[in-house]
Amino acid sequence: MxxxxxxxxxxxxxxxxxxxxxxxxxxxxxxxxxxxxxxxxxxxxxxxxxxxxxxxxxxxxxxxxxxxxxxxxxxxxxxxxxxxxxxxxxxxxYVLGPPLDDTVALCGPLPERSVRALGAALCAALGQLHRSDVVHRDLKPSNILITAFGPKVIDFGIARAIGDQRLTSVGVTAGTPAFMSPEQAMGAEHTSAGDVFALAGVLIFAATGHGPFGSGQPADLLYRVRFAEPDLGGVPAGLLPVLTRCLSKDPAHRPSMAELAGRLNHEEGESAEAEFTDYLPETALAEIGRRATEVWQIQPTRLPAPSGSVDEAPFRPGMSRRKLLTLSGGAVLGAAAAGVGTWAWLTQRGEHADTAGPRPTSTKRPTNVPSQAVWWAKINNTDETFAPTTVGDLILVMNGDGLVGLEAKTGEERWTRKWEIGSSAEKIKIAWQVVSDGEQAYAFIPENVPKEGLSIYSVDLKNGRPRPLVGPIPDLNGAQGAPAQPLIAADGVIYLVARERNGDPSGETGWHEIAADLKSGKELWRQPFKGAYSPDTSRDGIVAKAVGSRLVLTRRIGVLDIVDGIGVRDTRTGRMLWSRDLPRERLDSDSFLDPGQLVADDDRVYFGTGQLYAFRLSGGDKAWAFGEGRDKGDFEKDTRPYGRPAVKDGVVYVAEGTRGLVAVEADSGKLLWETSVGGVPSLLVTPVIGRKYAYVAMDGNARISAVDLHTHKVAWTFRVPGVFDGAFVAHERAGTLVLKSGDFVYAIPFE
Known part of the structure; x- marks a missing residue:
């Protein structure tokens, strides 16, 4: 109202x-x-x-x-x-639709088919959030808006990155008690499994009109969430098994979002082509249309100031309602009234399309583009999980629809390649996984219905089109549900992780690390490794770097008893030369690495956690450790004070605690210099080292400081509009440092 x-x-x-x-x-x-x-x-x-x-x-x-x-x-x-x-x-x-609690109050409990459609769409929504390692933490009926195009999830006031405890005090719960997970109710870590628990509660509310743990005082609700069985009275029989499993007190026993979506999607006999409006009661559709019309009838009014206070300047009405409708409202009202819309994210219709040839970016600098930016490009719905990638004279970025190639010097869009459609029957867009060796890009394109095995493609830098390069390898799984993971391309070889077709469907067996020749397309070797693996989950991803005849690999293993492991294989045979556990602080939830963050030179690999460590590539023994006994500023006990390091020309650079940047000698670990960076440095973003400056991200990723490598002082600071997505890359030939923030890609000078 x-x-x-x-x-x-x-x-x-x-x-x-x-x-x-x-x-x-x-x-x-x-x-x-x-x-x-x-x-x-x-x-x-x-x-x-x-x-x-x-x-x-x-x-x-x-x-x-x-x-x-x-x-x-x-x-x-x-x-x-x-x-x-x-x-x-x-x-x-302004979303044109009522919240779910209002919808249920108006329509009564929703039929099973409506609840299934609602749940499947919310799984897709939350799945996108989780793929960026963010959890909602306050999913409830009032935070879900029902529109003609599908539900929309809002209010991320207490959302945060998985594992990030910085904004949650010990013993303090945040969220809505009636829809909390048990682990959240007792102040413990709320992971994506916690959102599964909350989603089940929302679906029970939609199906019955009541939450799974009733109502009452917060303390009573928190007790029931932790210890009582849920009230499933009125839940349709077809939904009982999966929702009961979602409400398990043990997060490990709950299904993943992907599994839950599969259990909820289309009842037998339902058309896969149905649109969201087909599942909504007529009363709900009428309410959506009423709200779409009502918003344009609101006239600006302002209450008078209390007696004795100074009035504000008189309010001047702007455009007339007629002009506003002419400019933008008519199309929205028409769509809402007609009830049109599709689950575009579930059933993409039509063939893939692409555009080629440079498209200039706007020459008029938007208000949110700082003056230091040498170019900028607006890419709608950028994919935060894929950092900008340098290849040839291009910067590659992803959005929700495909891969975009930008000129590294100017930011002009050379081409956009929309994702290939996996199956003409299913018509589902399937995102690529892309790696680069600096001169060429390579992609794994999952198949919705695999036919011939696993293939790797090269990406034509002139138009973005994929061309078969490696495979198909018949006994490896190239399906969407068991994706391969390209690790790195270097020295004419691509290294990847894939699973055999006859492996356990649960993902427990059949995984291999594989090398293939980029010229001949032939497999060079494969080596098995044990245990379940989820290559599309960054917290479980293998990160690799090729150094001469060695392939260095790191991986985080485990959920409760976490181990950060490192190993080295012979690039010619794949034989494991050595492996060891890396040191980590007890509460160091950020010690995992993202692609591109494994740092090594010809002799050593470097890793930051409680100290900055160097391990010899020749045998895995510790070469040196830096940081013991140093004042690292204000940080929590048992967490990491050292960030992800960078190495260049025999010097290792790393963010230290809340103090600044330190530079140490790569051979010995001896301190060379240290400096403040004008604030708290980010421990999650690897510094980028140029010829003249070291570029350091600030905590919160809202600024980048350029530290002069000669004077060791901050020369200038780039204030990021919003926040960049956790990584920035240098294109040395173009002289640009590139980052993404929201729907914008920016380049600043790289020197």
């Missing part, structure tokens, strides 16, 4: 004129606003009195990041944001 503005509400936030209040609470206020072009948005702000506290600003920034990860398909599209303003604000699309 829209409420009048109060006398002291701002007239405008950023470019958006405020129309009405939509709600508020202890953290901030939500407004209805409109852009100069007539677009209606929801504007969330933070109260000025808490905006001065770093913790709350960090939470607000994380909320913006999580909303961008979710994207417009599964959530409210982020239109604009300014987390650095005196009063931080976030503008998202």
């Amino acid at each position: 829209a409420l009048p503005l109060t006398h002291d509400d701002p007239q405008q936030l950023g470019p958006f004129r405020l129309i009405a209040r939509l709600g508020g609470g202890g953290m901030g206020t939500v407004y209805l606003g409109r852009s100069p072009g007539g677009r209606t948005v929801a504007l969330k702000t933070m109260h000025e009195q808490i905006a001065t506290q770093a913790t709350f600003r960090s939470r607000f920034q994380l909320e913006i990041d999580a909303a961008r990860v979710m994207g417009e398909r599964y959530g409210a599209e982020v239109v604009d944001a300014d987390p650095f303003a005196a009063v931080p604000w976030l503008a998202t699309e």
